[in-house]
Amino acid sequence: xxxxxxxxxxxxxxxxxxxxxxxxxxxxxxGEIYGLIGPNGAGKTTLFNVFTGLYPRDGGEVLCCGSPLxxxxxxxxxxxxxxxxxxxxxxxxxxxxxxNVMVGRHLRTKAGVIQAILRTRAERTEEAAxxxxxxxxxxxxxxxxxxxxxxxxxxxxxQRRLEIARALATEPKLLALDEPAAGMNATETxxxxxxxxxLRRDGLTVLLIEHDVKLVLGLCDRVAVLDYGVKIAxxxxxxxxxxxxxxxxxxxxxxx
Amino acid sequence: MNMTGRxxxxxxxxxxxxxxxxxVLASAGTAWVRITNFAVLFVLLSxxxxxxVGFAGLLDLGYVAFYAVGAYxxxxxxxxxxxxxxxxxxxxxxxxxxxCVAGVILGAPTLRLRGDYLAIVTLGxxxxxxIFMNNLSSPINLTNGPKGISRIDSFQIxxxxxxxxxxxxxxxxxxxxxxxxxxxxxxxxVIVINRRLQDSRIGRAWVAIREDEIAAxxxxxxxxxxxxxxxxxxASFGGIAGGMFAAMQTFVSPESFVLNxxxxxxxxxxxxxxxxxxxxxxxxxLLSFVPELLRYxxxxxxxxxxxxxxxxxxxxxxxxxGAALVLTMRFRPAGLWPETRHxxxxxxxxx
Numbered sequence: 001x002x003x004x005x006x007x008x009x010x011x012x013x014x015x016x017x018x019x020x021x022x023x024x025x026x027x028x029x030x031g032e033i034y035g036l037i038g039p040n041g042a043g044k045t046t047l048f049n050v051f052t053g054l055y056p057r058d059g060g061e062v063l064c065c066g067s068p069l070x071x072x073x074x075x076x077x078x079x080x081x082x083x084x085x086x087x088x089x090x091x092x093x094x095x096x097x098x099x100n101v102m103v104g105r106h107l108r109t110k111a112g113v114i115q116a117i118l119r120t121r122a123e124r125t126e127e128a129a130x131x132x133x134x135x136x137x138x139x140x141x142x143x144x145x146x147x148x149x150x151x152x153x154x155x156x157x158x159q160r161r162l163e164i165a166r167a168l169a170t171e172p173k174l175l176a177l178d179e180p181a182a183g184m185n186a187t188e189t190x191x192x193x194x195x196x197x198x199l200r201r202d203g204l205t206v207l208l209i210e211h212d213v214k215l216v217l218g219l220c221d222r223v224a225v226l227d228y229g230v231k232i233a234x235x236x237x238x239x240x241x242x243x244x245x246x247x248x249x250x251x252x253x254x255x256x
Numbered sequence: 257m258n259m260t261g262r263x264x265x266x267x268x269x270x271x272x273x274x275x276x277x278x279x280v281l282a283s284a285g286t287a288w289v290r291i292t293n294f295a296v297l298f299v300l301l302s303x304x305x306x307x308x309v310g311f312a313g314l315l316d317l318g319y320v321a322f323y324a325v326g327a328y329x330x331x332x333x334x335x336x337x338x339x340x341x342x343x344x345x346x347x348x349x350x351x352x353x354x355x356c357v358a359g360v361i362l363g364a365p366t367l368r369l370r371g372d373y374l375a376i377v378t379l380g381x382x383x384x385x386x387i388f389m390n391n392l393s394s395p396i397n398l399t400n401g402p403k404g405i406s407r408i409d410s411f412q413i414x415x416x417x418x419x420x421x422x423x424x425x426x427x428x429x430x431x432x433x434x435x436x437x438x439x440x441x442x443x444x445x446v447i448v449i450n451r452r453l454q455d456s457r458i459g460r461a462w463v464a465i466r467e468d469e470i471a472a473x474x475x476x477x478x479x480x481x482x483x484x485x486x487x488x489x490x491a492s493f494g495g496i497a498g499g500m501f502a503a504m505q506t507f508v509s510p511e512s513f514v515l516n517x518x519x520x521x522x523x524x525x526x527x528x529x530x531x532x533x534x535x536x537x538x539x540x541x542l543l544s545f546v547p548e549l550l551r552y553x554x555x556x557x558x559x560x561x562x563x564x565x566x567x568x569x570x571x572x573x574x575x576x577x578g579a580a581l582v583l584t585m586r587f588r589p590a591g592l593w594p595e596t597r598h599x600x601x602x603x604x605x606x607x
Contacts (some may be wrong), residue, residue, distance in 0.1 A: 010478060044568060051425055052474060053473075054470070054473075054474070073473065073478075073480075074470075074473035074474045075473050075474075075477055075478045075479070076475050078473075078474060078475065078476035079476060083474075083475075083476075084474055086470075086471065086474075088535050090468050090471035090474075091467075091468070091471065092463065092467035092468055092471065092472075093467055093468075094463075094467055095460075095463060095464070095467060099460060099463075102460055103460050103461065103464045103472070103475055103477070104475050104476070105457075106457060106460070106461055106464075106475065106477050107475070107477070108456055108476075111456065111457050111458075112458065113453065113458055113489065116447075116453055116456035116457065116458055116459070117449050117452055117453065119452055123456070127455075127456070127457070128458070130457070144458050166475055167475075169475075170476045172474060238305030
């Protein structure tokens with residue numbers, strides 16, 4: 001039985017005279033990996049930024065678990081259970097890997113200034129829990145041995161993993177990955193693929209923007225295709241691959 | 257924090273030295289105790305500003321405004337100006353609270369600004385506060401204008417008044433020495449608060465905003481509230497320092513709160529090492545004492561050499577400040593004693 005986790009209705013976004021997104025609607029089911037592909041400039045990342053509250057939208061609405069999502073500010077989106085990573089990795093460079101993930105726990109913890117100053121028992125317990133959870137997540141994404149290194153000193157692939165760990169720390173229902181395989185070599189991409197499949201196994205819903213068509217078609221349960229800000233297809237990978245509109249817009253004339 | 261035996265011994269030695277310090281200084285003249293007190297006052301200010309600039313990465317050039325607010329709150333509530341003479345333990349927290357509100361008032365409209373733009377607005381805010389103090393003498397005489405407020409009450413704890421001397425156990429506790437010990441207690445409190453905040457959920461959120469505000473937002477941090485919190489906390493410390501300043505000087509006027517003071521405090525934070533509490537303290541102590549040393553060495557040296565004063569030590573002070581900052585930025589861009597994160601980063605670069 002499929003249950004809709006996220007539903008976007010008629011999303012529109014303009015940048016000056018450019019209609020970046022035009023009436024885009026899509027539904028993401030719980031527990032699936034949902035791919036979003038499209039040629040450069042198709043509006044994938046724009047849609048992403050609208051979903052996560054980074055850009056104000058010009059129309060449409062987003063429902064999460066059936067109720068409208070407040071897209072006013074990114075932290076509210078995160079609180080509603082949508083976590084994201086960035087196309088150009090955005091880590092807290094001068095914090096350690098562990099601290100980066102600990103920041104991700106901010107949302108689900110609550111010790112304030114007074115508790116921190118008095119170092120109450122509750123605060124200390126919470127801090128210990130934050131640290132423990134962050135450590136678990138580093139193990140989960142496989143970079144526990146780099147916990148005390150500064151984020152900026154991690155390798156590219158490890159930085160991607162760290163970003164995912166930080167996003168997971170917010171306890172999301174939906175994890176949105178913006179081109180996680182960009183700039184990765186074949187080995188790193190394969191490892192990433194393993195990680196994302198693991199996420200699905202653990203019941204997480206994943207929204208994946210990717211340039212690597214092979215990765216998307218191989219990994220995703222369903223795929224949407226954007227072209228010039230319009231959704232031209234939304235289906236299982238095989239059907240998308242065969243869709244003449246998609247072939248024309250994106251894959252070119254010859255599909256292997 | 258786990259301390260080894262050696263750490264404890266070192267800490268004990270520092271404590272003993274700090275307790276004995278005012279008497280050693282007093283033997284060289286009470287002026288030196290006063291100078292030390294002002295150095296400690298600047299340490300307090302620097303630690304407050306460090307929260308805003310060092311932790312949260314918000315460049316604040318109007319920090320002196322909160323110092324001024326604290327000082328005027330004290331002055332108005334403990335002087336013949338309004339005939340109010342509230343005890344200091346009421347006014348100091350009140351001054352901190354009023355400064356805290358001022359911090360939020362400054363913070364709220366500047367939330368979207370960063371870097372240079374934030375610096376310009378905060379600089380303006382500092383000037384606005386000073387000009388207000390200068391002009392709020394009519395139609396209602398609130399601040400007594402440029403003439404300032406004088407005959408401010410000193411601290412009074414029971415029978416002990418901080419204005420005069422007391423003899424206890426054969427030792428003469430002059431006013432400045434009493435203020436010194438009080439300042440040390442406040443400083444200890446501020447250091448503990450700073451350290452605890454730094455290692456807390458809130459402290460991490462501050463650093464996260466400094467590192468990458470968009471990523472911080474996307475990670476679920478309500479950057480608006482957390483930034484306001486940084487402004488409010490920093491301002492509160494400024495307010496306390498201001499109250500102490502008013503009591504120690506027994507006189508406040510707007511000219512004590514000029515832009516130069518903000519720049520001075522910022523220099524201390526930057527020179528010492530933004531974000532590192534001990535570095536900031538070192539920077540503040542260094543920059544507080546250097547001008548005094550200059551005053552005591554440059555003048556006699558010039559008179560001995562040339563028979564007259566050619567360069568005013570005040571002028572030389574700015575020269576030394578400028579040179580110190582340029583050299584720091586050139587050779588130790590993260591400050592003399594940088595935050596561990598930065599230090600780690602540099603040592604790794606070398607490896």
